[in-house]
Amino acid sequence: MVTTRTTPEIGGMGHSPRRKEDPRFLQGKGNYIEDVKLPGMLWMDIVRSPYAHAKIVSIDASKALAIPGVLAVITGKDLEKYGLHWMPTLMSDTQMVLPTDTVKYQAQEVCAVIATERYIAADAIQAVEVEYEELPVVVDPFKSMQPGATLVRPDKGKDTNHIWHWEVGDAAATDAMLQASDVVVKEHIYLPRIHVASIETCGCVASFDKIEGKLTVWMTTQAPHAIRTVLALVAGHVGLSEEKIRVISPDIGGGFGGKVPVYPGYVIAIAASVLIGKPVKWIEDRMENLQADSFARDYHTTAELGVNRDGTLTGLRIKTLADHGYADAAANPSKFPAGLYHICTGSYDLKGAHVEVDGVYTNKPPGGVAYRCSFRVTEAVHAIERMVDIAAHEIGMDPAAIRMKNFIEADAFPYKSVLGWEYDSGNYHLALRKAMDIIGYEDLRREQLEKRARGELMGIGICSFTEIVGAGPSKDFDILGIKMFDSAEIRIHPTGKAIARFGTKSQGQGHETTYAQIVAEELGIPMAHVQVEEGDTDTAPYGLGTYASRSTPTSGAAAAMAARKIRDKARKIAAYLLEADEEDLEWEPGRFSVRGNPEAVKTIQEIAFAAYTNHPQGMEAGLEATHYYDPPNLTYPFGSYICVVDIDKGTGQVHVRRFVAVDDCGNIINPKIVDGQVHGGLTMGIAPALYEEISYDEAGNCLGGSFIDYLVPTAVETPHWETDKTITPSPHHPFGAKGVGESATVGAPPAIVNAVVDALWHVGVRHVDIPMTPARIWKVLRDHGVEG
Amino acid sequence: MTSREIHLTVNGEARTATVEPRLLLVHCIRENLGLTGTHVGCETSHCGACTIHVDDTPVKSCTMFAVQADGKSITTVEGLAGPGGLSPVQEGFWEEHGLQCGFCTPGMMMTATALMREVATPSEAEIREAISGNLCRCTGYVNIVKAIQYAHAKVHAPAPALAHQGGE
Ligand code: FES
Ligand code: FES
Numbered sequence: 001m002v003t004t005r006t007t008p009e010i011g012g013m014g015h016s017p018r019r020k021e022d023p024r025f026l027q028g029k030g031n032y033i034e035d036v037k038l039p040g041m042l043w044m045d046i047v048r049s050p051y052a053h054a055k056i057v058s059i060d061a062s063k064a065l066a067i068p069g070v071l072a073v074i075t076g077k078d079l080e081k082y083g084l085h086w087m088p089t090l091m092s093d094t095q096m097v098l099p100t101d102t103v104k105y106q107a108q109e110v111c112a113v114i115a116t117e118r119y120i121a122a123d124a125i126q127a128v129e130v131e132y133e134e135l136p137v138v139v140d141p142f143k144s145m146q147p148g149a150t151l152v153r154p155d156k157g158k159d160t161n162h163i164w165h166w167e168v169g170d171a172a173a174t175d176a177m178l179q180a181s182d183v184v185v186k187e188h189i190y191l192p193r194i195h196v197a198s199i200e201t202c203g204c205v206a207s208f209d210k211i212e213g214k215l216t217v218w219m220t221t222q223a224p225h226a227i228r229t230v231l232a233l234v235a236g237h238v239g240l241s242e243e244k245i246r247v248i249s250p251d252i253g254g255g256f257g258g259k260v261p262v263y264p265g266y267v268i269a270i271a272a273s274v275l276i277g278k279p280v281k282w283i284e285d286r287m288e289n290l291q292a293d294s295f296a297r298d299y300h301t302t303a304e305l306g307v308n309r310d311g312t313l314t315g316l317r318i319k320t321l322a323d324h325g326y327a328d329a330a331a332n333p334s335k336f337p338a339g340l341y342h343i344c345t346g347s348y349d350l351k352g353a354h355v356e357v358d359g360v361y362t363n364k365p366p367g368g369v370a371y372r373c374s375f376r377v378t379e380a381v382h383a384i385e386r387m388v389d390i391a392a393h394e395i396g397m398d399p400a401a402i403r404m405k406n407f408i409e410a411d412a413f414p415y416k417s418v419l420g421w422e423y424d425s426g427n428y429h430l431a432l433r434k435a436m437d438i439i440g441y442e443d444l445r446r447e448q449l450e451k452r453a454r455g456e457l458m459g460i461g462i463c464s465f466t467e468i469v470g471a472g473p474s475k476d477f478d479i480l481g482i483k484m485f486d487s488a489e490i491r492i493h494p495t496g497k498a499i500a501r502f503g504t505k506s507q508g509q510g511h512e513t514t515y516a517q518i519v520a521e522e523l524g525i526p527m528a529h530v531q532v533e534e535g536d537t538d539t540a541p542y543g544l545g546t547y548a549s550r551s552t553p554t555s556g557a558a559a560a561m562a563a564r565k566i567r568d569k570a571r572k573i574a575a576y577l578l579e580a581d582e583e584d585l586e587w588e589p590g591r592f593s594v595r596g597n598p599e600a601v602k603t604i605q606e607i608a609f610a611a612y613t614n615h616p617q618g619m620e621a622g623l624e625a626t627h628y629y630d631p632p633n634l635t636y637p638f639g640s641y642i643c644v645v646d647i648d649k650g651t652g653q654v655h656v657r658r659f660v661a662v663d664d665c666g667n668i669i670n671p672k673i674v675d676g677q678v679h680g681g682l683t684m685g686i687a688p689a690l691y692e693e694i695s696y697d698e699a700g701n702c703l704g705g706s707f708i709d710y711l712v713p714t715a716v717e718t719p720h721w722e723t724d725k726t727i728t729p730s731p732h733h734p735f736g737a738k739g740v741g742e743s744a745t746v747g748a749p750p751a752i753v754n755a756v757v758d759a760l761w762h763v764g765v766r767h768v769d770i771p772m773t774p775a776r777i778w779k780v781l782r783d784h785g786v787e788g
Numbered sequence: 789m790t791s792r793e794i795h796l797t798v799n800g801e802a803r804t805a806t807v808e809p810r811l812l813l814v815h816c817i818r819e820n821l822g823l824t825g826t827h828v829g830c831e832t833s834h835c836g837a838c839t840i841h842v843d844d845t846p847v848k849s850c851t852m853f854a855v856q857a858d859g860k861s862i863t864t865v866e867g868l869a870g871p872g873g874l875s876p877v878q879e880g881f882w883e884e885h886g887l888q889c890g891f892c893t894p895g896m897m898m899t900a901t902a903l904m905r906e907v908a909t910p911s912e913a914e915i916r917e918a919i920s921g922n923l924c925r926c927t928g929y930v931n932i933v934k935a936i937q938y939a940h941a942k943v944h945a946p947a948p949a950l951a952h953q954g955g956e
Contacts, residue, residue, distance in 0.1 A: 018882050025890030028865035032891065036822040080851040118815070119808070166932045199837055199925050200891045253827070253891030286830040473834015508889030508926045577888045672885045680888060681929030707834035707923075715916040715929040 001726070002668050003503040005521065006589045011528070012521030016672035018398070029732060030251045033203045033282055036218045039203065042071065043267050044282040045121035047128045048292065049103040052139070052363040052700020053150070054132040056101055059111055064127040065127050069120040072130060074272055075111040076090045076100040080260035082238050084271055086435050087229075089329035090261065090479055091337065093163070095366060099265045102135065103137075103364045104152060104326035106700050109290035112268045114280060114485045135698040141300065141323040143361045148489020152326050163359035165329050169340045169419050174354040177315030179508040181306030185390045193364075194371050194687075195290050198251020198507075202275055204266045205285035206273040206378075212241070215274065216246045219266055222259045222505055223545025224249040225747040226482060228537045228628040230262060231270070233480075238274070251534035255507035256456070256684070257547050260331045261294045266406075272315070291705040294331075295364075295694060296371035300377045305387040311397045313406045315352035318344055318383060323367055330368030331547070332375055332427050333477040333484065339376030340634075343468045347428045347638060348406040353418050362773035372684045372745040375548055381465045384502040384624045385750035386767065389462070393761050399754065400441060402426035403432060403464050414731070419467065423636045424738075427664070427728045432640040435662040438724055450760065457647035457786075461755025462640065465747040466713065469739040470553025470635040470763050479544060486554035487541035487577060488562045490519060491624035494612040496605030497529040503543010504555040505535045509677065509741060511551060514669045517558055518735070522563030523570075523783040524590025524604050533623075541626055549637070549739035552669065553730075565625035569611075573623075574602040576616040615713045633729045633737035639663040645685040647759050650788035652659045652778030654756055656719045661747070663723065666738035668729045675723055678744045682721050685748020760784070789904040794858040798823070799867030807854040814838040814849075816854035817864060825865035825894045829923070836922030839895035840864050846902040848895075850919070865894035869903060877901050884937030888926035896922045900936045908944045910936075 006012030024030050061073035076098035079085040098109055112128055115121035136150040143149055144161040152161050177186050177388035204219035221227050224247040234560050252259060256341055269282040284293070300321040306314035322338065324330065332339040334445055338357040345353050361366075371378070391400040407428040408415050415423040436442075444460050451458045474483035487503040500519055504511065516530035543555060567587065574592035575582045578600050584594045592607070594600035602610075611623040644658040661678055668674050691711035694704035704710040711717075729736030749770060757770055763784040768776065781788075791806045798821055806818040817826050817840065829835035831850045838849045841863040867876045877900045880886065887893040896919060903910060903918045910918065915936050916929065922930060 016885075019885065022887060022890070025893050025898070026865075026874060027869055027883055028823065028894050030825075030890050032824075032827070034818070034828065073882050118819075119810070147863055197893075198889070198924060199835055200827070200889070200921060201829070252889060253829075254889045256925070286832065286835075507889075508887075572818065676885050676888060676927060676931055679930045680926045682930075684925070707830050707832060710948035712921060712922040712925065715932070716920045718916075718929050720912065720933075721928055723929050762948050 200255030294369035329366035458758025469549035681744025879940030
């Protein structure tokens with residue numbers, strides 16, 4: 001049960017007040033990137049490559065420049081003069097801003113047009129004449145690894161498309177463990193490319209003030225402070241200095257990780273504004289968004305899991321080929337090229353594991369970024385949850401029973417996994433049992449048997465995932481060297497109202513509400529009177545931004561810590577005002593009272609006023625604090641999901657009849673918002689499981705590059721999610737929270753695949769890759785002799 | 789391209805705009821009329837973020853040219869709130885947490901508002917069908933359905949039974 005310590009009026013933790021940010025969104029008064037309009041603003045549009053690999057023979061811009069209103073056509077050669085034609089990726093690789101000689105993937109930026117109006121810019125990109133000479137294309141990462149394959153990145157000075165090899169775990173011990181197991185199950189699992197497809201695409205308005213030498217960039221970014229530093233590092237040599245760069249992340253129409261990277265379009269718009277001295281706006285359209293922005297997944301995995309006849313899981317071996325496209329532009333912490341993939345032992349007490357990942361270049365846009373889970377946790381959970389299910393079926397054990405048997409015990413936390421993670425807390429048996437009770441698991445199994453006897457295909461799938469979020473402790477976690485702490489700054493005004501600023505940036509998660517609730521919880525100031533601001537690097541404290549479910553574990557924690565510093569000072573002021581000893585004061589939300597004398601009270605509002613009007617001699621005036629929170633550990637949210645599917649033998653359609661999600665994200669700030677996060681995450685879980693894929697033909701043509709081909713689920717395809725929770729607080733987080741934004745995206749896909757395979761195991765199906773479209777399932781059915 | 793003048797009623801107000809014949813209605817609304825509550829998510833009639841009402845019928849305003857709206861009456865999200873504050877649909881979205889990033893929300897609410905006029909008490913399936921032209925990437929639709937149910941319940945609730953009349 002969610003408990004509360006404050007009144008609804010204060011609205012601290014556990015309350016579900018209406019969101020503070022909503023009135024502007026509800027009335028059409030949000031301020032998204034497209035709404036930013038400056039006097040004299042110019043428009044940018046981008047010419048993109050129709051080929052996946054080609055030499056640029058020539059670019060003739062004369063016809064474009066002849067169109068009235070067209071001011072400039074910017075090419076890679078233009079940027080080369082300033083050394084801006086290449087830029088670093090977040091993974092210390094390099095990627096092109098604009099090419100000087102070759103393009104490496106379809107839809108890559110070739111040159112940019114600057115015009116006075118949007119439609120003129122759109123006309124002009126059609127008028128730019130580019131001559132290409134096609135080059136051999138490699139799209140398959142396995143072919144890309146073969147000797148003699150076309151080199152995607154000859155600039156690297158290596159004779160291979162191999163980027164890096166990474167491994168963790170004890171190979172020999174794992175081999176021995178697998179050999180000693182009664183059964184070893186092995187499967188190839190492919191997680192295709194998918195795209196976050198936030199309903200708002202990416203864009204920016206860059207405005208360079210020539211007199212002040214100051215650059216202001218409004219941009220769709222989840223990490224404005226990091227972007228500012230990257231811009232200073234990339235463009236320092238042309239005179240952009242960090243104090244003269246202001247990045248503003250306005251209201252963001254969904255991020256999901258797709259708005260973490262620095263895309264070439266941003267940099268070109270900035271360069272154009274600096275060169276021309278006027279504001280330049282760039283808004284990508286949906287097809288550019290789906291074809292050129294960073295992608296997620298593209299992991300080709302072979303997994304082996306050992307299991308004994310009694311159901312004991314032994315060792316896990318994983319080999320993965322990671323297709324990064326033409327640049328390693330993932331957004332992982334520097335130390336971990338495959339992210340947190342080594343969480344792949346999941347919720348189970350495995351004694352041995354070994355993981356190898358190889359990154360490889362192909363002629364595709366940069367991959368390996370995010371889809372509501374940036375650090376490869378989805379890939380890890382998919383692998384282990386599929387393999388556990390396969391092992392259960394192979395030895396004839398119920399998939400729930402094998403999980404119950406192998407879960408890490410509730411009293412084993414903190415638990416050190418064989419691959420080195422220290423899980424903070426968990427109670428996996430409880431969550432699975434709860435999900436089973438809600439859905440009526442045993443009854444469903446009986447129904448399944450009856451249906452099977454009648455020849456109907458019904459499946460029940462379980463996923464008991466462990467997430468790993470809240471990056472992260474500075475000893476292990478940095479991006480481009482910047483440690484992954486995050487921040488909060490709280491100022492209490494004389495009348496007892498507050499403003500709080502953070503290094504993160506909401507993209508719909510509701511920070512203006514939940515951060516206010518944290519401050520309300522800690523200080524007893526009504527959340528209605530706590531103004532939350534994020535996203536402006538000139539005013540907010542430095543932080544690494546919002547992704548990887550890190551806001552609550554980092555900035556949320558920082559809010560509590562800063563509030564506690566304020567409370568410490570407030571106690572001193574209260575003692576002075578009440579002429580009492582600090583030790584004799586008791587705190588309850590919003591007030592100090594003297595122990596044994598409940599009449600002697602000072603409210604936080606009275607104390608705030610005194611901090612500016614009547615503070616003790618020798619004490620600094622004011623009431624404010626800043627905290628940079630460096631988490632001592634990651635947090636490990638978890639959950640158990642159960643999904644029931646019916647499969648139409650005639651069409652191959654998978655119908656998700658029910659889906660129960662029991663999540664545990666530790667202590668909860670706002671139950672309604674947590675539910676909303678889970679609903680959204682589940683929907684971004686069913687999406688890749690059943691509908692979404694960005695694939696490429698042999699020539700490197702993108703086959704999912706519009707909403708005609710890329711099937712974002714509507715309300716009709718989306719089941720009515722049933723959600724519930726258990727609460728196992730994090731022992732190291734200041735208020736026991738863990739983060740929840742991505743859990744459901746991680747947990748849902750394997751539950752759905754497990755359900756489908758559960759429906760089909762008896763006809764000989766062991767695995768199906770996602771997306772499990774009707775066409776794919778229809779073929780699986782026919783291949784296994786099931787007729788319609 | 790030669791521009792021409794069009795006359796519209798926008799949220800009850802007479803407005804004039806000078807537009808190129810090829811200008812999309814959504815761009816006219818956002819740029820020429822300065823109403824940025826109507827959003828663009830695709831320009832290809834798939835996402836529904838640009839949904840408005842043209843003569844009380846929901847329309848994806850990226851699929852219409854501004855000149856086609858000449859002489860018509862259009863309503864955008866900015867016209868939803870009544871004098872008494874939020875409309876029942878807006879209130880429902882707020883109460884039921886029917887929005888997260890808010891980007892799909894104006895279009896979603898315009899579709900929901902049209903449904904209010906068509907069906908008094910729609911089933912969950914009917915609501916889902918009605919909003920299936922509007923994509924939301926954040927909410928998973930559960931709370932959007934609840935928000936719309938809230939609005940219907942509020943408007944179409946049976947009138948409260950009259951209190952005791954007379955002097956019994
Ligand atoms: S912008 Fe009109 S439907 Fe997407
Ligand atoms: S609330 Fe973000 S797209 Fe619907």
